[in-house]
Every structure is written in C-alpha cells, then in structure tokens.
Amino acid sequence: MSNHRIFTTAFAKVYPLYVQKAERKNRTKEEVDQVIFWLTGYDAAGLQQQIDKGSDFATFFAQAPAMHPNSSLIQGVVCGVRVETIQDPLMRKIRQLDKLVDELAKGKKMETVLR
Template identity: 80%
Template sequence: MPDHRIFAMAFAKVYPMYVQKAERKGRTKEEVDQVICWLTGYDRAGLQRQIALESDFRTFFAQAPAIHPNSALIKGVVCGVRVEEIEDPLMRKIRHLDKLVDELAKGRKMEAILRQ
C-alpha cells in the first residue's frame, strides 16, 4: 500500500492551521502547544525545534519522546473515519492530533481533552 501524502508533509506547514482553527474559536496557540506536547512528549522547545527543522509528519512522530499512554482513549470521528479503527499506526497518531485540536476548537475543557 502506498504511503499517504501527509506522511511526507512538513508538520510546520500544518501547525499554523491547527493554531488558526483553535484561535478562530477563542483558544490560544499555547493551548494548541499543550495538547501537542501532551500527545507527543515534546517539551515546548522540542516542539519549536521540530517546526524550525520543518520535519515531516513521519519524522515528527518518530522522534517524539513518548506518545502519551492515554492517547488510546482518544475516540471519535475525524474526516469521516473513526480514529480507533485506523490500522496504520502513523496515520492513527496524526488523526489523534487532529481530534485533539478539533476538541480544543469545540471548547472542550482541557482536562477532558488531555484524558485526565
């Protein structure tokens, strides 16, 4: 099966869209960073380094310090697909991130987004 185009897409190109989506709904860039760091284990400096390096999604997730164990609790639909049913591990991580940003933009409380 061929790789998805998003795997080779630079995370730095998508990151501003995550921020814009959240900010349009009254959330902040810091909150977007918080959910990304929670999911991936990056600290803020590590996240900014990945953005500056323009790492693709494959590299971004491969170099992530530690995917949060509670990420398995992320459920729901993104782009018409249930995230818990996605078989490809990298695509599942990308969709988990999409789902977290969606929940942030919908005004969900941070404690619920971070599955605490």
C-alpha cells in the same frame, strides 16, 4: 507503511492551521501546544526544533519523546474516519492529534481533551 501525502507533509505547514483553527474558536496557541506536548512528550524547545527543521509528520512522530499512554483513549470521527479503527500507526497518531485540536476548537475543557 502506506504512502499518504500527509506523512511527508512538513509539520510546520500544518501547525499554523491547528493554531488558526483553535484561535477562530477563542482558544490559544499555548493550548494547542499543550495538547501537542501531552500527546507526544515534546516540550516547547523540542516542538520548535521540529518546526525549524521542517520535519515531516513521519519524522515528527518518530522522534516524539513519548506518546502519551492514554492516547489510545482518543476516539471519535475525524475526516469521516473513526480514529480508534485506523490500522496504520502513523495515520492513527496524526488523526489523534487532529481530534484533540478539534475538541479544543469545539470548546471542550482542557481536562476533558487531555484524557
């Protein structure tokens, strides 16, 4: 496993940035949560528990109840990298979440974001 700094970054530090990004584009925290629930299988209590524990991204995804079977359909470019070509499984999951939040912030319909 490569040692990207994001892997050991607390999810709780990045989560508010996802919410802010969405809210700047007139989307809601609830919509961000819905995207996270869809991708990871967490529910509201599980997500809050990860935030409260200060879990890093590696732990957040390792403990995710169930990655959505359609997560492999998430494609496109995040930070100049094509999501579907990322080799490292953890980095791909992080970038998939980034991509979903990007699409939400770009005003895509929820049905489109949640493949």
